[in-house]
Amino acid sequence: MSEDVTTNQEATANGEPRDRSGTLVLDARNVTKQFGGLTAVSDVTFSVPERSIVSIIGPNGAGKTTFFNMLTGYYKPTTGLIELEQRNITGNRPDVIMKLGMARTFQNIRLFGTMSALENVMVGQNSRMKGGLFGSIFRFPVRKEEKAVTEKAHEELSYVGVKPRYHDWLAINLSYGDQRRVEIARALASDPKILLLDEPTAGMNPQESAELTDFMHKLRDERGITVVLIEHDMKVIMRVSEHITVLDHGEKIAEGKPAEVRANPRVIEAYLGKKASQEEH
């Protein structure tokens, strides 16, 4: 990845006037999660404007994934409120939240290994389908739907860059990069308004990471999808994020534009220790 690409991207991220006052697609207010005596996430407020790309960063164990799990309904917040498009989704089941328009991927790829790539993506459309038990038994009413769903699955797979000849491969046989892509396609298949990516570039080489960051822009620009990502790769973060939230020990210690966050002494302290942050200033 060349340096000028990075600076280029930052310029657009920082320089372009962006409508940040627009409607919030996701709004989490004062969210806290306690496991017994341990406070994993403490009083975090996090809002995501429509059509934006925002990141949550923080050292290992900072509570990023726990926070994601609360947003997507795996954990119920101990206190706090989560709204998706002004609708309270606090404590809703994950499948309900998915249906309302928030899809996610996982830190460690969780594809359905013995289903083909295509079938994986078809499962992603589950919440958009109507065919029930009887509809499926008496094929007639669902046949049309099945066809449409299959077609859309092919489209999504091609959209994320999985070659057609791999569409019928079982997911476990795909290459690592393709597995990541299929996972994103599966999440996209439900036409979400907001997509949560948990460390999407983990295990990718620099070129693949660069492709993925471009893809995130494409998602936002072409399909109007808001992207929230957890990431460790600072290059990726600084390239794509318009807004960064930093968590440490479950607390929000900083937020702002990439440049601001990068200069923030508390952030440096969280990542590199107290001494490092003092040396720098």
Add this chain to the structure above:
Amino acid sequence: MSSAAATEPEKGAAPPGAKRGFTVPEGAEKAFIPVFVIIVALLPLVLDSGGTLMGNATLALAYVVMALGLNIIVGFAGLLDLGFVAFFAIGAYTMGWFGSDFFSAVNDGKGIHVLVSDFSQNLAGIHLNFVFVAIAAILFCTIAGMIIGLPTLRLRGDYIAIVTLAFGEIIGRIAINGDALKIAGQPLTAGRQGITPVDKIDLPFLEPFTSLELRPWYWMALALVVVALGVSFALRNSRLGRAWIALREDEVAAVAMGVPAVKTKLLAYGTGAAFGGMSGAFLGSFNNTVNADQFQFYFSILILGMVILGGLGSIWGVVLGAIVLTTINFYLIPDVFNSIPSKLGFDFDTTQITFAIYGFLLVIMMIIRPEGLIPERRRKQELHDESEDALVAQAP
């Protein structure tokens, strides 16, 4: 869908494992139904219509329906159910309750009759046409299946097996002690004595079945098999079928993709149970008795054995597994090999070591062909770990 990948001409492009053994291509699987039906339907023409073989063949078909039902729960949805006998019991008792003189006091001893033969018309008790009994059995079993499913929803893997095992035993115990469970003086079951005789199947537009001419029974069982096959195939490649497999593979991810876990699992239990009920009602009438001794743990294991022998999740595999195990259980062990040990100078019959034979077969099976006789392509991948080959094949 698999055929496209399997015939991929490019070197290294076919999924590893696709070439190993034989897996029926998906399209051909369905097309095989009419072939199967014609062959099986013509079989009675060469068999003695009142003989043991005919009876065993009918049993085999009824068991195919049972196994296909359990296959939906265990094979598709991955919920290990060790209490499938419960649905056999409920289906059979539905037949017993609504097709015999068991409730002899009902309607002042005159009985209730709905669309039944002239012969049954004069008997006491409740006598409904078999169509109604079958519908009732399906309904009861679906409800029971969901009730049994409810407490297992929070459980995974082996723990589901334990809970379902317990439910199977509970139903079995109720069947045995039901003669003492009196509601308004009327016992719930006839316990070990059994409800007998049970009405013969009596379908609209057809002569009532008799116990001497077994062909109608056989064809009736075949009709049930066709229904079960049709439903299995339709469901497997449907939204619901994919949701089942997704849940089986990774529940967390499935739920994240919008699959409602509770509803989807309950539908699996309900559908599987419905098959069990349908077949149970048929067997209640065919056996002419609904006896508590029929509903033992042994039965659950027998059906599970059919599913595993044939190939978990593989529809044709399960059909074959059911036929093979029924043949072994009802023909080979009691009729063919029974006297062999005594001829060799041992002091036992093969019927006494049925479990040992099954155990032996299962061990052999697990060593030679753990994925079953006709494996489902997914399971095959799982059990023959060739991911290393896959990596080599795909190395850039």
